[in-house]
Amino acid sequence: MGTLARIAPSILSADFAHLARDLDRISNADFIHVDVMDGHFTGNLTFGPGMVAACKRSTDVPLDVHMMVSNPDETIGWYVEAGADMITVHAEASTHLHRTVTYLKEHGVKAGAVLNPATPVGVLEDILPELDMVLVMSVNPGFGGQRFIEGTYAKLDRLQALCRAVGAHPLIEVDGGISAANIEDVARHGADVFVAGSAVFGSSDPAAEVQRLRSLAQSGIDTAEADAA
Ligand SMILES: O=C(CO)[C@H](O)[C@H](O)COP(=O)(O)O
Numbered sequence: 001m002g003t004l005a006r007i008a009p010s011i012l013s014a015d016f017a018h019l020a021r022d023l024d025r026i027s028n029a030d031f032i033h034v035d036v037m038d039g040h041f042t043g044n045l046t047f048g049p050g051m052v053a054a055c056k057r058s059t060d061v062p063l064d065v066h067m068m069v070s071n072p073d074e075t076i077g078w079y080v081e082a083g084a085d086m087i088t089v090h091a092e093a094s095t096h097l098h099r100t101v102t103y104l105k106e107h108g109v110k111a112g113a114v115l116n117p118a119t120p121v122g123v124l125e126d127i128l129p130e131l132d133m134v135l136v137m138s139v140n141p142g143f144g145g146q147r148f149i150e151g152t153y154a155k156l157d158r159l160q161a162l163c164r165a166v167g168a169h170p171l172i173e174v175d176g177g178i179s180a181a182n183i184e185d186v187a188r189h190g191a192d193v194f195v196a197g198s199a200v201f202g203s204s205d206p207a208a209e210v211q212r213l214r215s216l217a218q219s220g221i222d223t224a225e226a227d228a229a
């Protein structure tokens with residue numbers, strides 16, 4: 001079987017006053033994407049481990065915790081304890097990425113690294129074989145509802161080439177400005193996990209939007225795999 005498209009709605013665009021209801025509305029998602037921001041690495045402040053633990057109590061969907069924080073090594077244990085299934089840390093913020101990835105694996109948590117739009121894929125070359133996921137930011141981190149940066153397509157191509165060169169097979173997640181208008185193209189360039197905040201929660205039927213995005217992404221993945229065969 002070929003690669004499966006996975007949709008990770010970002011609760012950054014949920015109604016925080018009705019979080020359990022909104023999590024229920026996306027129970028067909030593949031991951032719940034939790035954007036942790038510290039007001040320092042990003043110009044915005046969002047969730048801490050209490051929110052991750054609350055999500056864990058409210059949904060069976062695996063939690064994909066995106067840590068947009070300075071010095072992630074200092075606080076990553078909080079999110080492991082809170083029940084994160086996958087944690088991604090920014091390459092720009094982590095001074096000991098190999099140690100962090102090793103720590104996560106030892107604690108049974110999937111490990112990923114994130115690249116800001118201006119960070120070249122080459123910085124991950126030596127750690128790629130250890131990673132469960134690479135998250136490519138297609139906006140500058142901090143806020144939902146931003147416009148997708150078109151240079152992401154070429155960056156995904158470079159990441160695919162690097163993965164092939166080192167024999168690594170991480171999931172490739174893309175985050176920021178993903179919608180029905182571009183998800184098929186993003187999938188054609190090698191992504192298989194798609195974060196969508198405003199597109200999902202801006203819809204009157206979030207579950208139907210998750211399904212629509214997944215079908216479009218799957219068709220992009222299938223096209224790319226047929227072209228490569
Ligand atoms: O990490 C993020 C922002 O830093 C969010 O995950 C992202 O922006 C999702 O929101 P949208 O789909 O509305 O762009």
Ligand SMILES: [Co+2]
Pocket residue numbers: 010033034035066175195
């Ligand atoms: Co995110």
